Amino acid sequence: MSKTIKVLIADDHPIVRSGIASVLATQPDFEIVGEASNGMEAVTLCAEQRPDVVLMDLRMPVLSGVEATQRIARETPGTRVVILTTYATDGEMLRAIEAGAVGYLLKDVPHEELFRALRAIARGERYLAPVVTERLMAHLQQPTRDALTQRELEVLRHVAAGAANKEIAATLGITEPTVKAHLVHIFEKLDVENRTSAVRVAVDRGIIAT
Amino acid sequence: MSKTIKVLIADDHPIVRSGIASVLATQPDFEIVGEASNGMEAVTLCAEQRPDVVLMDLRMPVLSGVEATQRIARETPGTRVVILTTYATDGEMLRAIEAGAVGYLLKDVPHEELFRALRAIARGERYLAPVVTERLMAHLQQPTRDALTQRELEVLRHVAAGAANKEIAATLGITEPTVKAHLVHIFEKLDVENRTSAVRVAVDRGIIAT
């Protein structure tokens, strides 16, 4: 076929690293040039090894996958980052792609699809898992209707922390009715009826930190 | 050493299954007798293969790890179940052990610890990852102060779904004041001030499903 594709694996689980390694080892055109157990290691190993592709988990200690992706995209332009993670919230997906990832796979990916994806990425193409594509398009077709303003986000974060409207008003230096007005807008945008659901939806979508 | 330990792997991620398999393949005393991609498969394969140990993920489609553990403990007494999962919420840990698991590992386990754990289990011992042990003991030392009753759980689940007290009362066939009374107890036990915080805490602790 073509020349060897150099792959770096970044995942904090030794078992998963071994799994990817053993799966890729069944194919002649992949070569694993390193394994990183956190984002920081991934960045330095990329600078040293100059792999073609990095298979990157998102949730890692020290430096998250998104931050590592950002730094690799900037510091090691020849290397292309593919996210390989368990769950895909809208927020994580968007942030990863913004950070410069050119592929996004879920860990339940069958071996064959993993090979196809990596080869496509190495050719310079992009590859998203079908589920990811679907969610991404759904997110985009749902126009900017649900984009919360800075102030609304601020209010929502306090609500998620369990604060009452009066408290939020005090900390933000506005009156309680204003807080309520923001909340009404938040409810509309998130399509919910009350603050409890709003917090759940926001957490689910990755709008606010868990 | 001693005789071979027959292992069955149950995980819905092909990569993880390959990872475990390749890690165990480095040791002469492990033999993999099957791989299951969901809980249901795990149960049937156990009945067929009679493995010594099952490495079981918790979150799987069709039949969850907890349910599969329960059935294997009942139907295939010779087989001992070890949970191997990513996150450990108190609720999942307790339910898994109640279901009959004799070991609990996290997926960031180093290879050596995985070997030690499996050999201990095969000898009839129990094995919990240090983190799991710690959380379990903390949970027990913190008396039954935060144990919600069945009814309180039911109410809390409806609250988490965004239901109003009146709606909850209707579906449970009780009056609204009663729902509020349950909520007061829930707030006390979870040490929060309102329903919004209660839902967050409950989700964080794994008391209610995400």
Place this chain on the structure above:
DNA sequence: GGCGTCCTACAACTTTCGATGGATGCGGCT
């Protein structure tokens, strides 16, 4: 049996939340 404890249940009252309506100010667009 008698006792305490806990789950469950209800009612009256206070506080908070959410709905509705409207005002101001800033920036883009024609």
Place this chain on the structure above:
DNA sequence: AGCCGCATCCATCGAAAGTTGTAGGACGCC
């Protein structure tokens, strides 16, 4: 400039949520 859209802000009012107090019934424990 003038208009429009939108973010931010405030006020009022009915409807929820949360507080407090009380009580019956089940269970385990002297």
